[in-house]
Amino acid sequence: MQRTLRRLLPEASPISTRERLRAALGALTGILVTGMIGGLALRADASLPALIAPMGASAVLLFAVPSSPLAQPWSILCGNTVAALVGVTAALLINDLFVASAAAIGIAIALMMTFRCLHPPSGAIALTAVLGGPAIHELGYGFVLWPVAGNSLALLVLALIFNNLTGRPYPHAIKPPTTDHGTADPAPVQRIGFTSEDLDEVLKEYDEFLDIDRDDLETILRRTELRSYRRRAVHLDCASIMSRDVVAVAPDNSLKEAHDLMRAHHFKALPVTNDKAEVVGIVTQTDFLDKANWTKGRPRIGFGQRLRLVLSGKSAPSDTIKDIMTAPVRTVSPDTPVADAIVIFAEEGLHYLPVTRSNNKLVGILSQSDVLVAMLADGATQDADMRLSA
Structure with a gap:
């Protein structure tokens, strides 16, 4: 019954x-x-x-x-x-x-x-x-x-x-576009598991109206797939693979100072911290390309960015990092599982994640390269263990 x-x-x-x-x-x-x-x-x-x-x-x-x-x-x-x-x-x-x-x-x-x-x-x-x-x-x-x-x-x-x-976007918003690199390659999250074309073909075979947006359905399936990968991923935390000797800049550092640091260290991103070592943003190569103009080899705030800053009510541009940095910035904690960081990188299209303690103080930075090396090393270790047990 x-x-x-x-x-x-x-x-x-x-x-x-x-x-x-x-x-x-x-x-x-x-x-x-x-x-x-x-x-x-x-x-x-x-x-x-x-x-x-x-x-x-x-x-x-x-x-x-x-x-x-x-x-x-x-x-x-x-x-x-x-x-x-x-x-x-x-x-x-x-x-x-x-x-x-x-x-x-x-x-x-x-x-x-x-x-x-x-x-x-x-x-x-x-x-x-x-x-x-x-x-x-x-x-x-x-x-x-x-x-x-x-x-x-x-x-x-x-x-x-x-x-x-009451917190329910309406009309229902289409999922935000994945980061567009201007190439034919699909976004990272779309390179694993099924493809969008696979889903379209299955929906054609199903041939029945579904009370769910097609993009929502794909997002749910991809997130489920990522969670499955995370469950099976290596048991490492961010503290074990992050870079600890971090070069950071202050919001009031000049654009030239920050760019010279990036060139000297071959970095593509720099965390931005205040005088208490708290993370307040991040500046990347993309920020320099999109928000700054170059005059006689020096980066300066262009007219378009100046106008955006003025209209947003921020302080007058002064050719400093705070004028182009991305804020707020996505961060992880030292004890965040690497598997969770993989999901963040894939879903949000990021390349770097500052690592902070609960008080938001910077302790390291994690890159996609760090995660890749960790995964390869863990894979090699598992292969060796399997050969020894055979």
């Missing part, structure tokens, strides 16, 4: 109580305010509905699963509009309610999938246009503008405000 009940319950990812309350409060607010807006807008004509029932289903998507492709702005606006048009047309042309209902929902689904605006509550809107009774039928195609478009737009605006204020 228990096994049967478990089969009936859908498998779902764990959701915190905070997230449940956030979604419930969002739907409550969205429907309440949408209804109030409708009531105020229709004071002159009490015969029109201020709020229609399908908006409840839209609220579930917009506030409980705002990352779903079914909940995006194009889906709700286009999906509801298309469904309303189809439903009104079916009601006008077909006398039999059941036949009109079937035609409305079938054609609405086909059109929504064609226009990539599938929105499940839109099916209820198509049926409402057919089965809503004399009050809805008298509206004719006016039903499309109000209440459908009016309710949809109001609920969408509220979802935009509420979700973003």
Whole structure:
């Protein structure tokens, strides 16, 4: 019996109580305010509905699963509009309610999938246009503008405000692009395991609508793969392989001083520390190339970077490191597993990671080369152990 009940319950990812309350409060607010807006807008004509029932289903998507492709702005606006048009047309042309209902929902689904605006509550809107009774039928195609478009737009605006204020980016953001080196090589994280083309081919074979963004699905799979590599990686921490004799610069060091240091030591990055040895940023070759201009062999802050600094409210540029450094900077601690650093390098497109203690004081720096050497050394050790045990 228990096994049967478990089969009936859908498998779902764990959701915190905070997230449940956030979604419930969002739907409550969205429907309440949408209804109030409708009531105020229709004071002159009490015969029109201020709020229609399908908006409840839209609220579930917009506030409980705002990352779903079914909940995006194009889906709700286009999906509801298309469904309303189809439903009104079916009601006008077909006398039999059941036949009109079937035609409305079938054609609405086909059109929504064609226009990539599938929105499940839109099916209820198509049926409402057919089965809503004399009050809805008298509206004719006016039903499309109000209440459908009016309710949809109001609920969408509220979802935009509420979700973003409560930490859920909406519309759902496309994953940030991986670091582009301007070559044909894929990003490091895409060079292991499956390729994007592999995923596309599997989705074609699956040939079924999935309620998850395609890029989100790839990101989840790649992160799962990275976590698997991390679990099987070497049991080393960053302290065991990091460079300890670190050359750092201060925010007020001149660009020329920092560049001369990088050339003298053949470094491609320098941590930036304050007078307490706390890491406040990092300066790289890319920073020099992108944010500085070269005049008579000396790096200086260019006009574009000066303008960006002024507009951001920072202090006036003075051709110093603070004018071009990357801040804040991603760091790791000495006891961070090397396997975790591998994931950071791969996912965030970084080449160097300052190593800091809990008080943010610099104790070392880790490079991709350090990690590579450690992995090769560990692989050689494991091969030797296997030969000895054979």
